[in-house]
Amino acid sequence: MTGVSETESGAEGAAELGGGEVGEVAAEQGGADGGAADDQRWLAMAVELATQNVRDGGGPFGAVIVRDGMLLATGQNRVTRDFDPTAHAEVMAIRAAGAALGDFSLAGATLYTSCEPCPMCATASLWARLDRVVFAADRHDAARGGFDDLEFYELLTRDRATWPTVVQPVDLGNRTEPFDTWLETTTRTEY
Numbered sequence: 001m002t003g004v005s006e007t008e009s010g011a012e013g014a015a016e017l018g019g020g021e022v023g024e025v026a027a028e029q030g031g032a033d034g035g036a037a038d039d040q041r042w043l044a045m046a047v048e049l050a051t052q053n054v055r056d057g058g059g060p061f062g063a064v065i066v067r068d069g070m071l072l073a074t075g076q077n078r079v080t081r082d083f084d085p086t087a088h089a090e091v092m093a094i095r096a097a098g099a100a101l102g103d104f105s106l107a108g109a110t111l112y113t114s115c116e117p118c119p120m121c122a123t124a125s126l127w128a129r130l131d132r133v134v135f136a137a138d139r140h141d142a143a144r145g146g147f148d149d150l151e152f153y154e155l156l157t158r159d160r161a162t163w164p165t166v167v168q169p170v171d172l173g174n175r176t177e178p179f180d181t182w183l184e185t186t187t188r189t190e191y
């Protein structure tokens with residue numbers, strides 16, 4: 001995905017919530033995120049984005065990312081619209097927040113999502129170094145909606161040989177070359 005589309009995604013999400021009034025939204029919250037009342041309000045926003053996305057023809061998932069009481073980004077599921085199986089609401093929000101901040105670390109931020117993150121989004125949250133992830137519906141609610149979150153969580157606990165997708169190593173003589181090059185590169189950007 002390009003930076004341009006990430007930015008568009010975030011701008012689009014923000015527009016649906018009132019466009020350039022992100023600061024006002026944050027000001028209305030009063031104080032830093034983390035309090036129970038703030039959690040309720042930000043989570044309600046994520047749920048609203050999810051429900052609206054269904055009305056707009058998308059999947060029932062929405063997310064927002066907040067840091068220091070400020071809305072950094074929003075995300076809605078774009079899998080079917082973008083023909084992108086990884087375009088989950090949380091991933092869209094993480095991409096938009098990173099692009100908005102110009103930083104690949106979202107340390108100090110909280111991700112509010114309308115539904116418990118699937119394994120991909122849970123791991124994306126770890127990669128993003130988010131402080132917290134707060135969700136409303138859970139994997140069982142998602143299963144009732146016909147989604148594979150629960151299935152994939154269970155799949156990950158089983159032997160990879162049982163997965164519908166074959167994941168296998170092939171021995172290659174220079175398999176460590178990329179890492180060797182990485183370690184030799186003193187100008188590398190650690191993440």
Ligand SMILES: [Zn+2]
Pocket residue numbers: 088089090117118119120121122
């Ligand atoms: Zn996901």
